[in-house]
């Protein structure tokens with residue numbers, strides 16, 4: 094055992110976590126600005142337009158999740174492989190390069206915003222493609238940094254212990270990184286553009302990221318509940334089979350209306366309809382393990398991490414599974430596609446599936462950093478998780494009501510025109526949902542402030558000395 | 568023989584996971600080859616030979632475009648150059664676009680290219696949806712070229728394309744709602760290219776999305 | 792009456808399999824799931840022979 098000391102890899106993880114949490118704050122701030130503009134369109138009009146705020150909101154989201162995901166791998170890698178991360182120097186260098194690049198990209202987003210209709214804009218300002226707007230120079234930089242990361246992972250596992258969790262992660266990370274390449278080219282054909290764009294977006298969030306979460310979730314279960322490795326890893330393989338089995342061809346649910354052949358209706362509908370199954374499995378698995386360990390009289394080693402893991406299984410099932418299924422059949426999607434429906438689903442799914450578990454992973458790290466045998470939920474931590482979870486859940490409900498109204502009025506009654514669009518936006522059932530999004534958004538932001546307070550407090554705690562810990566354990 | 572449980576064997580699940588992932592990936596790749604072949608942009612010759620293409624040649628900007636229910640397909644389809652008795656495109660009726668209806672393949676491609684670049688450079692997709700994907704702050708633009716509101720604005724500008732181009736170059740000046748589109752610094756040339764792109768996009772076969780476009784108009788809001 | 796002619800713009804192998812709500816997906820699901828039965832019995836045979844090292 095490595096005792097209480099942190100591996101170099103784990104110190105690097107803490108850096109990734111720190112930037113991730115800062116970007117999370119930026120995400121929420123720009124989401125707030127965009128939400129205000131829905132209600133008060135003159136707010137920052139012509140200075141920071143909705144498109145810019147929204148772009149920063151969703152880019153910060155994706156980037157901080159990736160930061161936290163990389164962080165969690167650097168955290169569990171030495172612990173699982175039972176050795177220091179190989180090539181950690183390059184890993185550290187990559188971290189600073191990536192962070193500098195992210196800072197430049199954001200500054201360009203905010204201060205240059207848009208460019209002329211030329212290739213140079215695609216290279217240096219923005220690619221203008223939702224979620225992956227980052228200009229091409231940054232794409233290439235990201236690929237270089239990710240190659241270093243993959244080298245760290247592979248070299249470490251090759252020369253260390255190779256657990257089932259690491260085996261799954263190694264395969265998954267290669268696929269995750271490779272998929273990014275599908276989003277890096279330009280074409281005049283918007284149908285083909287969107288076809289490949291979904292390879293990145295869907296095959297990330299509904300295949301490779303889900304499998305990533307199943308693997309890291311297994312690790313957290315072992316750490317917080319001392320769950321049995323063999324059982325955790327068996328579940329992990331089952332999850333992989335079900336998630337890739339439904340998620341890869343489930344991609345078809347984005348190929349209903351973008352100039353793609355009609356056979357995608359069938360493939361997309363029926364494969365994606367099965368996507369919720371593994372999410373139910375994950376949910377049952379965690380509750381089952383919890384019940385079992387409680388039955389044995391065992392305590393949870395890290396209540397905040399475990400609480401966030403529980404929110405993740407619940408939120409993943411509800412946000413991705415239930416909310417995703419609600420609009421995944423083509424007969425329904427014909428009317429919901431391009432309305433607030435995907436926004437409602439996107440908020441709960443991203444939060445439930447990824448935000449929650451990564452916050453849990455950060456708590457796990459903070460516990461070890463502070464050298465605590467057991468970490469109990471603090472009052473601030475409790476308020477943070479409650480405000481954020483309830484806030485996002487209610488925001489999703491509000492957006493869903495708006496979405497229903499938009500679907501019925503704009504699509505059903507008005508035939509999807511410019512006039513129809515604004516008839517729906519003006520309906521009070523619609524705009525009240527937008528008010529509630531603002532209110533619940535403020536709730537989430539208050540929760541975030543408490544979360545930061547709780548985490549910084551923990552991070553500042555001086556690590557207890559080895560001796561102290563061993564007496565505490567005895 | 569000793570009694571064994573395959574169901575709780577990690578090896579069995581690992582092999583299954585590998586198989587399922589592998590075969591799904593292979594199927595997706597095969598399907599992608601098929602889809603890519605069908606989604607390739609058509610050519611001017613296709614239009615001349617009346618070959619239906621999911622994504623037509625950019626020279627469709629020389630033709631009149633419509634969006635009508637196809638009995639055979641069971642949903643609306645783009646109608647290019649007029650409709651025959653069977654509800655199919657005739658590829659005959661032309662329509663002037665900025666005063667011309669004889670754009671060559673190359674000219675049309677150049678226009679579309681600039682249009683698409685401008686659409687990305689100005690980040691339209693973080694306010695609007697295209698083919699239904701993007702943001703929800705402003706109307707879907709899939710069939711914007713066919714929007715009835717443009718038909719009513721067209722005469723005052725000497726044609727629909729001139730009206731849209733004027734709007735794009737200074738949207739606040741033509742604002743229709745409190746939620747305005749900002750001025751994105753779109754030049755005259757860029758505006759023309761973007762309008763060409765919108766016209767071209769309205770001719771993409773989207774399997775009937777959006778449904779009933781422009782066909783119904785707020786019958787239920789009768790009290791207003 | 793159960794087999795419908797293909798209605799899509801272009802008719803390929805996949806579009807012809809696309810018969811109303813289920814055929815194409817049922818075919819693909821079968822293709823994916825059936826071999827798992829074989830994997831099951833193969834594993835069982837190996838386990839019974841004791842070929843598998845304990846993990």
Ligand code: HEM
Pocket residue numbers: 223298299303346347365366368369409412413414416417418419420421422426429430431435436438439440442443446447699700701
């Ligand atoms: C963690 C998992 C998931 C996440 C993070 C997620 C997130 C998202 C997001 C953000 C969008 C909107 C994309 C855009 O901006 O256009 C979206 C669209 C969609 N999602 Fe998910 N999703 C997940 C899982 C699922 C599942 C399991 C299903 C189905 C059962 C599903 C069904 C859909 C559908 C049908 C759309 C398309 C909406 C449209 O454009 O018409 N999602 N998803």
Ligand code: HEM
Pocket residue numbers: 121124125126127128147150151154435436437439440443444448485530531533534535537538701702703704
């Ligand atoms: C953990 C919290 C959050 C997550 C995971 C999240 C995620 C997302 C995602 C994935 C989208 C894109 C949706 C799509 O295109 O379908 C989005 C859009 C948006 N989000 Fe958030 N968000 C969060 C918090 C917030 C907060 C707190 C606010 C406001 C106070 C907010 C306001 C918005 C707005 C206004 C949009 C634009 C929607 C549109 O285009 O109509 N979000 N968010």
Ligand SMILES: [Fe+2]
Pocket residue numbers: 295299343344346347
């Ligand atoms: Fe999806």
